[in-house]
Amino acid sequence: AVADGPSVFPRRGRWEQLVLGYAHVEVGATKPFSLLHISDTHLTAAYPDESDVKQKLKAVRTECFGGRQEEALRDSLAWAKDNVDYVLHTGDLIDWQSRANLDLVKKYYGNMALGSVGNHEYSPSMWLSPEKETKDDCWREKSASLLHTAYPFDLSFVAKVVNGVNFVMLDNVFGGVSSRQVERFCAEVKKGLPIVLCAHVPFFTDRIWQASCKYWNRNGQRFESAAIPPATGDLKRQREDPVTRDFIAYLKSERLLKAILTGHLHITMQDRFSPTAMEYVVGGNFMFHGEEVLFV
Secondary structure, rough: OOOOOHOOOOOOHHHHHOEEEEEOOOOOOOOOOEEEEEEEOOOOOOOOOOOOOHHHHHHHHHHHHOOHHHHHHHHHHHHHHHHHOOOEOOOOEOOOOHHHHHHHHHHHHHOOOOOOOOOOOOOOOOOHHOOOOOOHHHHHOOOOOOHHHHHOOOOEEEEEEEEEEEEEOOOOOOOOOOOOHHHHHHHHHHOOOOOEEEEOOOOOHHHHHHHHHHHHHHHHHHOOOOOOOOOOOHHHHHHHHHHHHHHHHHHHOOEEEEEEEOOOOOOOOOEEOOOOOEEEEEHHHOOOOOEEEEEO
């Protein structure tokens, strides 16, 4: 059973459930503004008339994420309404595709001005799918049709200017980017505005990769060495896919890039990405995590 919050901390206020970090980004805004960056809410809803597969996922994954994901999202958005100017969600708002989850996307995205999708958005049934879910662009394209009915933006690439700052949001859910995304990004650079890049998967630095491997090591081992773990998964694709590798190299030299905001790892950390940009990874919103970012 999931512990009820007030019974554990009977005098805790509503906002004391939220675990909020804070970041200050000097980006050259025409007017200072702030946003709440959240990611990885992992909503796990299914209507009673949905399939047995959806019901099993609802039971198993709700237990996995604690059962309070929608409460965490509601509290985050309610806090944001009075405390920041915008909300950014960088993916895995839902844990898998169901009619109920997609209806929640429609319900809550009216309160979020900026966003990108995560890898879980593309999963119809996770490990219970009748065919193997593969981490490639063909699978992404095949499973995207339902998402287009719920998400109010271009899943692949969006650019939005806020107070002279160009927020560029792109889909890199399996670690890579496409040639078309690179072309669109370069077109945004030509506008000459400072850029904040937003995506689900981090563009890994050595330290972000090290922290990710440490956190996701199921054995919970202590650090035994300062050595950077071998590249696997998303990092391996970032290093081996020519388009993605060249794009990351270009980003490191692009002086208009001022910050990168990502999620995916369920941990909060930041690291220097380039001479002009820090990368900020935010922890899981299902655990009431978020980060307030002030842009000046």
